[in-house]
Amino acid sequence: MASAAHAVTAYLNDLYQSLGVGVPETSGYPALRSLLNAVGDELKPKIAAVLHPSSTGAGLPDGGLFSVKALKKHTEETQPLLAVKPERGVIEVKGLAQDIAGLEQTAQVRGYLEHYQQVLVTNYRTFALFSWENGKPVAGERYVIAPSEEAFWDKVHTLRKDPKHPEHERLWQFLRRALL
Numbered sequence: 001m002a003s004a005a006h007a008v009t010a011y012l013n014d015l016y017q018s019l020g021v022g023v024p025e026t027s028g029y030p031a032l033r034s035l036l037n038a039v040g041d042e043l044k045p046k047i048a049a050v051l052h053p054s055s056t057g058a059g060l061p062d063g064g065l066f067s068v069k070a071l072k073k074h075t076e077e078t079q080p081l082l083a084v085k086p087e088r089g090v091i092e093v094k095g096l097a098q099d100i101a102g103l104e105q106t107a108q109v110r111g112y113l114e115h116y117q118q119v120l121v122t123n124y125r126t127f128a129l130f131s132w133e134n135g136k137p138v139a140g141e142r143y144v145i146a147p148s149e150e151a152f153w154d155k156v157h158t159l160r161k162d163p164k165h166p167e168h169e170r171l172w173q174f175l176r177r178a179l180l
Helices: 004-018 029-041 068-076 107-116 149-161 166-179
Strands: 047-051 063-067 090-093 118-122 126-133 136-144
Touching: 004 029, 004 149, 004 166, 029 047, 029 063, 029 090, 029 166, 047 068, 063 068, 090 107, 107 118, 107 126, 107 136, 126 166, 136 166, 149 166
Parallel strands: 090 118
Antiparallel strands: 047 063, 063 090, 118 126, 126 136
């Protein structure tokens, strides 16, 4: 089992190494997946983040949040994986510099919300959870590591050096709630 401090520190280190030299949106995918899977491993039922899941009718989200039990059951049956809907919703990722405010109103995210009922939107520094209720997006909890890309990099330097910083545990607890 991963500790919150270890998993969040690994996430920040991975972002530090990848986001500055890679494609703004996609180069952080492995770091995000690892963090979400560390959180999901400690839940009951366990939750796994799968990057680029097959479309089940609403386009191609950046990630899906599946129960490990459903994924294991799939391997034991003949149904195609694309028939398995991510029961904890999907993930939409944007680049670190992009503001995610209002993203839930875009056709893409509204489509995901209507189909999957829950979307975790992130730009690696802000996480926002949305659900679909009564035909419209409803904002859930939001967690902000830093309000801008510049502030994020400043904060990353501090957080990477201090695994006991309270921010590690706060992000971990937010993600636990988001995956539940």
